[in-house]
Amino acid sequence: MACISSERYNFASGPAMLPAEVLGQIRDELPNWRNSGASVLEQPFTSSAFKQLMAETEADLRALLAIPDTYRLLFMQGGASAQFGLLPLNLLHPGQGADYLESGHWARKAIAEARRHSPVNVIASGADRDFTAVPAFECWQPDPEAGYCHITSNETGNGLQLQEFPELKVPLVADMTSDFLTRPLPLERFGLIYASAQKNLGVAGLCLVIIRNDLLRAPPPGLPAAFSYAMQAEQQSRFNTPPTFALYVTGLMLRWIRRNGGVPAMAAAAQQRSRLLYGCVDHSDFYQCPQFPADRSPINVCFQLTEPGLTDTFLTLAERNGLANLRGHAAIGGIRASLYNPMPLNGVARLVEFMTDFERKHG
Ligand SMILES: Cc1ncc(COP(=O)(O)O)c(C=O)c1O
Known part of the structure; x- marks a missing residue:
């Protein structure tokens, strides 16, 4: 799989990423x-x-x-x-x-x-x-x-x-x-x-x-x-x-x-990020999100691979491509992308690009 970029995005549920400016x-x-x-x-x-x-x-x-x-x-x-x-x-x-x-x-x-x-x-x-x-x-x-x-x-x-x-x-x-x-x-x-x-x-x-x-x-x-x-x-x-x-x-x-625009701007960015990611999951038979659409979290996007045996490969390759800490909660499994306020839209775009590429190769 091609390495998409050398940038690293941290999708950890917490402790989570901080803005580079704050660091x-x-x-x-x-x-x-x-x-x-x-x-x-x-x-x-x-x-x-x-x-x-x-x-x-x-x-x-x-x-x-x-x-x-x-x-x-x-x-x-x-x-x-x-x-x-x-x-x-x-x-x-x-x-x-x-x-x-x-x-x-x-x-x-x-x-x-x-x-x-x-x-x-x-x-x-x-x-x-x-x-x-x-x-x-x-x-x-x-x-x-x-x-x-x-x-x-x-x-x-x-x-x-x-x-x-x-x-x-x-x-x-x-x-x-x-x-x-x-x-x-x-x-x-x-x-x-x-x-x-x-x-x-x-x-x-x-x-x-x-x-x-x-x-x-x-x-x-x-x-x-x-x-x-x-x-x-x-x-x-x-x-x-x-x-x-x-x-x-x-x-x-x-x-x-x-x-960066206060809470309304954070809310708008959260919607934009999560729409992009849920869109990718919903437009594919390779990924699935069982959560009822109206109740889905824009902050912690949880989904699964329809072939669960590929989860570890997905996570290993994602990590290698600079997409870190995507493993779902230990008690729940699957994949989880935590998209807190500091996550740039570009991080989600990179994840979507990776997911599309992964599906093409393994789907
Ligand atoms: C919704 C929610 N409540 C409580 C906790 C527990 O927080 P702490 O580890 O600070 O006790 C977490 C941790 O992830 C959480 O996500």
């Missing part, structure tokens, strides 16, 4: 951050310079999503997986349960962890369709007594996205780890949004939480204070040392998004 900034600023004479890695988080960086990061995020003062932003650690347990611990009263939409792999993880702490009512599940579609809102069976309703806005491993967000009576809580800042949000519908940073927000180590003020309440007994939303809100996310390097990279990413 260059990190490299250039690393030894001497903001003329402080020291690296950002060496800044005390209590210094006025670092406090300013946190304030700027918060202001940039508020500007990008028009987040009003009725919400607090928390910079937490432990990843989205820690949030799976922290949600019931922070938001529910003793004995109270929560509603969960079982939409795929990550929703299942969130449910399993929440069940360790509180009753869980699964309002609808896509399991009977092998998670190839998001259960329609009309089928949800909410519990009116639930403390909140949890959704996974984008199923990273299954390649599904919730296209719309319902208006609910209980606080809507969303794991947006894989599609945060890839589309505009009706923020007023949410009680809480959380997202690990290593996909659209920079590097691993930081988990962003946006929480409506009325959901902040005194830490329940037994919850470590560092994991209390109220405590971190009171201390401006400096109850303990925040993940300073991840925060710095997130700040750079937010400014990169602003320079």
